[in-house]
Amino acid sequence: MTTIDDLVRLVPPPIEPVDAAGDWGRVEAALERELPADFKALVGRYGRGQFADFISPLHPFGTPDLLIPMARRLLEQEGPFRDAYPERCPYSFYPEPGGLLPWAGTDNGDRLCWLTAGEPDSWTVVAWNPRGWYHSAHEQGAVGFLHGWLTGRIHTPVFGGPVEPTPWFDPFRERVHVYVRLSEGELPYAERLRVLRDALAPTADRGSFNEAAEEDGGDDDDMDEDGARQDHFAATDLDWRLTYETAYGHQIRIAYPPGDGRRARDALFDAARRMGCEVLSTSADRGGPRPDGWE
Incomplete structure (x- = not known):
C-alpha cells in the first residue's frame, strides 16, 4: 500500500x-x-x-x-x-x-x-x-x-492528450497566465525549443510529450514536425513556468508572478524573433482580456 x-x-x-x-x-x-x-x-x-x-x-x-x-x-x-x-x-x-x-x-x-x-x-x-x-x-x-x-505505473485514458507526468509539486502562488500564438518558422521544432530556452536561461526541465515518439517508440531528437509536441520548463531565475508546444496549435504558454507582464512580453517577443517566428496573437488564460503589460 x-x-x-x-x-x-x-x-x-x-x-x-x-x-x-x-x-x-x-x-x-x-x-x-x-x-x-x-x-x-x-x-x-x-x-x-x-x-x-x-x-x-x-x-x-x-x-x-x-x-x-x-x-x-x-x-x-x-x-x-x-x-x-x-x-x-x-x-x-x-x-x-x-x-x-x-x-x-x-x-x-x-x-x-x-x-x-x-x-x-x-x-x-x-x-x-x-x-x-x-x-x-x-x-x-x-x-x-x-x-x-x-511514476508512470498508473495510466488513465481520461487524461488523454499530451500529458507526460514528472514528479514535482508547486505550492500555490498567484500567477498570470498568457498564451502567445506563433507562426510557423523554418527551423525544426527542437531547434526552436533550444533557442527559446537559451533566451530565458537558466532553465530546468519539467516534462515533455511527443506524440510521434510515443507511438513509434523513437527518440525525441528524431521527431520534429511529425507529431504533436509539448515541452514544459521553468525559467528558474525568473520564477516563470513555460510550455512550448504544437499540441494545441503552435504557441508558448507562460505563467509568471504579477508585475512581470512587460518583462515577460519583451522576453517572449524577442525569443520568437530569434526562433524565426512571428507573434500572431496573445491572450489570457480561458479567453479573458490580455493582462497588463501585453497591450
Whole structure:
C-alpha cells in the first residue's frame, strides 16, 4: 500500500506549505462525511498547489475553499444529464450513497473523485471527464493514485492528450497566465525549443510529450514536425513556468508572478524573433482580456 511517506520521497513537499492546516471537523461536518486519512495527510504535507503542472487537489482551507463548494454543486450540475442519459452515467453523485465525490481537478477540466462506498480509508479513485462522460476506475486512494501516475505505473485514458507526468509539486502562488500564438518558422521544432530556452536561461526541465515518439517508440531528437509536441520548463531565475508546444496549435504558454507582464512580453517577443517566428496573437488564460503589460 502506497503511503504519504512514499509520495514525499518521490516529490519533496514545500518547506512552508500554503494553507496546510485547518479544521477538518468543520470540513467533515459540512460534507456530512468523514474523509480518508491519506487525503488529510496530503493536504497537511503539501498544502495548496499543483502536481506536475496538471493535478490540483481540491483544497479545503484558505480562500477559496475548493472542496466543499464543488461537492455541494455536483448533483445539481450533473444530475440532469444522468436523468436524460442514464446509460452514460454508471455512478451516483455525492450526496447520494456511494456517490462520486471530487478531491482533485486537472488543467484539462477532468475530475478525480472518490467512490464513497464503505469506510473512507477504503475509498478508491475514479478519473472522470465530465465533458465526454467517460471514466476510469483505479483501486487506489488519492495518495496511491498520485504516486502511481507520477511514476508512470498508473495510466488513465481520461487524461488523454499530451500529458507526460514528472514528479514535482508547486505550492500555490498567484500567477498570470498568457498564451502567445506563433507562426510557423523554418527551423525544426527542437531547434526552436533550444533557442527559446537559451533566451530565458537558466532553465530546468519539467516534462515533455511527443506524440510521434510515443507511438513509434523513437527518440525525441528524431521527431520534429511529425507529431504533436509539448515541452514544459521553468525559467528558474525568473520564477516563470513555460510550455512550448504544437499540441494545441503552435504557441508558448507562460505563467509568471504579477508585475512581470512587460518583462515577460519583451522576453517572449524577442525569443520568437530569434526562433524565426512571428507573434500572431496573445491572450489570457480561458479567453479573458490580455493582462497588463501585453497591450
